[in-house]
Amino acid sequence: MSYKFDFEFLAERWPDFVAGAWLTIQLTVASIALGFLLGTVCALARVYGGPAVRRVVGVYVEAIRNTPLLIQIFIVYFGLSSLGLKLSAEVSAIVALTVNMGAYTTEIMRAGIQSIQRTQLEAADCLGLTKLQTILHVVLLPAMERVYPALSSQFVLLMLASSITSQISAEELTATANLVQSDTYRSFEVYVIVAVVYLALSALYRFALWAIGLVLFERRRKLGTPL
């Protein structure tokens, strides 16, 4: 093999990669937070809602989980703008990722909520907790603790999937890579670097999620054992 590896372009272009990674973090943290909220509300609706609401949530979840994210992104960015609703690439990315995240969160949180036994709700009622207190402290937090590993992997998967938003020219990490490689013709080096950055981001997200778990779940902090 006569190919010479050349990473010299890094000296000049590293700020681009940092900016790209920063946008990836911003896009994904925003869509994880919004998607988690959307999914939790949908999961509550799916378990406790009336038949019509359950049906609507079911259709939403199945429609999103059985179509590619790429197509969802195209529908939000190109589709909506052709109907007159023009969103910037970044906003489209957040909308599409949020809707996607919400569907997966619904399924995960539904499993968690269904694992909360009836007697817990009755006990909360006896203690005189209000509906909101019951939902927050007796249903949602323990439900979330039970499914936290599945949620965490889904969050990391979303961060990796955000690379797809490069296809609508959101200038995140993957789009930065495409830009730099077309300037320097060093595609192999560029993509290896970006792969390493994504690996580091995955590790960072896993660590952050573990730390958030410690703060959120008392049992884990005090006893060190998962529920």
Added chain:
Amino acid sequence: MIQLSANHILYLVEAARWTVLLSLIAFAGGAMVGLPLALMRVSRSALLRGLASVYIQVVQGTPLLIVLFLSYFGLGILGYKLDPLIAAGLSFTIYAAAFLAEIWRGCIQAVPKTQWEASDCLGLNPVQQYAYVILPQAVRIATPPTVGFMVQIVKNTSLASVIGFVELARAGQIVNNSTFEPFAIFAIVGAIYFAICYPLSVASRHLERKANAGR
């Protein structure tokens, strides 16, 4: 401007054949690499376990899109110019192998320990233990999540469009370029993906219920 017509929809449906073919290639390749990886993950040798685990961690921590770019543009510049179909097949194999290996490792470990001990007492060697006792039972546990993962594979083949492979997603972009009705076209494309994926999702859930009912 060209009107969106039945011919366009026919073109999309025909392009979906490539999506199905790519999915089958990805699954076959992923299974061929993934099974040995799963066996390595449960091996007694720490070295084999470590190697498989590093592979899985690296692939699961990298976006599939970057793997695709690496095998198409990256290898191309190193002098191995791959056809888009080959580059996509290679990337999906790398990707599917890592996920299938993790799924199957769990399934192999879910076979009760007593099955190992009993087959040991009967004097079976490790190869026979796997072939006649462990894997047949693991396959039954593995079927629902494997069918579920097929859905992920089908959806992810849409990424092959970015290296110019004309499957369903790319065909949608091509039709959109001539008719410019993105909302309708990508809705149709999404519906075709749904038609492929939804039966798989339903089958996976059905198999899971059946498997749990037996216990």
